[in-house]
Amino acid sequence: MEKMYAACLTLAVAVSAGMPAQNVQASEELVGIQAALESQAEEAAEQNTEAQSDILIAYFTWAENAVIDETVDAVTSPSVTEPGNVGQLAGWVQEETGGDLFSIKVTDPYPADWDACLERANEERGNNARPELEENVSGLEQYETVFLGYPNWWYGVPMALLSFLEDNDLSGKDVYLFCSHGTGGLANSVEQIAEASPETVISDNIFDCYEEDASSSEDAIRSWASDLGYSRQKETESDVSTAEQRQISVQFGENTAVYILNDGSAADSLYEMLPLTVEVEDYSNNEKND
Numbered sequence: 001m002e003k004m005y006a007a008c009l010t011l012a013v014a015v016s017a018g019m020p021a022q023n024v025q026a027s028e029e030l031v032g033i034q035a036a037l038e039s040q041a042e043e044a045a046e047q048n049t050e051a052q053s054d055i056l057i058a059y060f061t062w063a064e065n066a067v068i069d070e071t072v073d074a075v076t077s078p079s080v081t082e083p084g085n086v087g088q089l090a091g092w093v094q095e096e097t098g099g100d101l102f103s104i105k106v107t108d109p110y111p112a113d114w115d116a117c118l119e120r121a122n123e124e125r126g127n128n129a130r131p132e133l134e135e136n137v138s139g140l141e142q143y144e145t146v147f148l149g150y151p152n153w154w155y156g157v158p159m160a161l162l163s164f165l166e167d168n169d170l171s172g173k174d175v176y177l178f179c180s181h182g183t184g185g186l187a188n189s190v191e192q193i194a195e196a197s198p199e200t201v202i203s204d205n206i207f208d209c210y211e212e213d214a215s216s217s218e219d220a221i222r223s224w225a226s227d228l229g230y231s232r233q234k235e236t237e238s239d240v241s242t243a244e245q246r247q248i249s250v251q252f253g254e255n256t257a258v259y260i261l262n263d264g265s266a267a268d269s270l271y272e273m274l275p276l277t278v279e280v281e282d283y284s285n286n287e288k289n290d
Contacts, residue, residue: 055097059148064105085215096225096226106163136168146175170200176205177207248261
């Protein structure tokens with residue numbers, strides 16, 4: 001695109017330097033192309049600078065909410081070693097969708113021993129507690145879609161997840177759940193989430209897997225996110241297809257250059273001007289750009 005702009009700019013300068021009356025219209029058209037390309041370049045720069053994901057992957061995983069010491073056995077307690085079951089699932093969703101990751105973390109970490117962790121989780125559940133979180137999502141309003149991941153603790157969600165839902169308003173957003181669990185399955189987790197965030201649009205298309213299968217669920221959860229329509233690869237392929245339809249060819253002498261127009265009003269204006277033929281004569285080699 002920079003080459004095309006440079007070529008048109010050189011031609012425009014040459015035409016304005018002196019040309020027959022019959023080429024005045026050609027000069028005006030070249031100036032129009034120059035302005036359109038300059039505006040398009042500015043729009044593209046702004047889009048690249050301001051581009052933000054509208055997808056959030058928020059998740060709670062024991063591995064990022066526990067104090068790990070050297071006595072922890074990574075073989076017998078794999079879900080407490082990072083990234084953990086849910087953290088690993090969340091990472092694959094992020095890679096597939098291109099969304100932003102947010103780890104839900106409590107200020108008071110849980111024990112690394114599973115039995116002790118369950119004991120505390122059960123106490124929090126009995127007290128209907130809301131554990132304090134380290135932070136909330138910044139710029140939550142930019143996200144339209146939220147993937148929310150969690151483990152099944154005591155036939156429901158960790159109470160920290162309810163803290164997150166009450167501290168971060170997901171009203172009106174499309175929410176997709178993914179869960180790692182034992183034999184209890186989803187249990188009451190979906191109902192708890194819906195009750196804590198009643199204005200949230202929760203999809204009934206939920207991904208869940210047994211905790212021992214989490215580490216081998218990459219293909220399954222990627223396919224799930226892709227089938228929902230949130231595959232970054234599909235979007236890229238779509239963008240390439242659209243770009244291929246917006247190619248323009250510039251011929252000068254025996255040379256031909258092909259350029260791709262991006263999306264934008266300036267590019268649309270330029271595209272509508274095509275086909276366009278411009279006759280340029282050599283005035284002291286001014287229009288040559290060696």
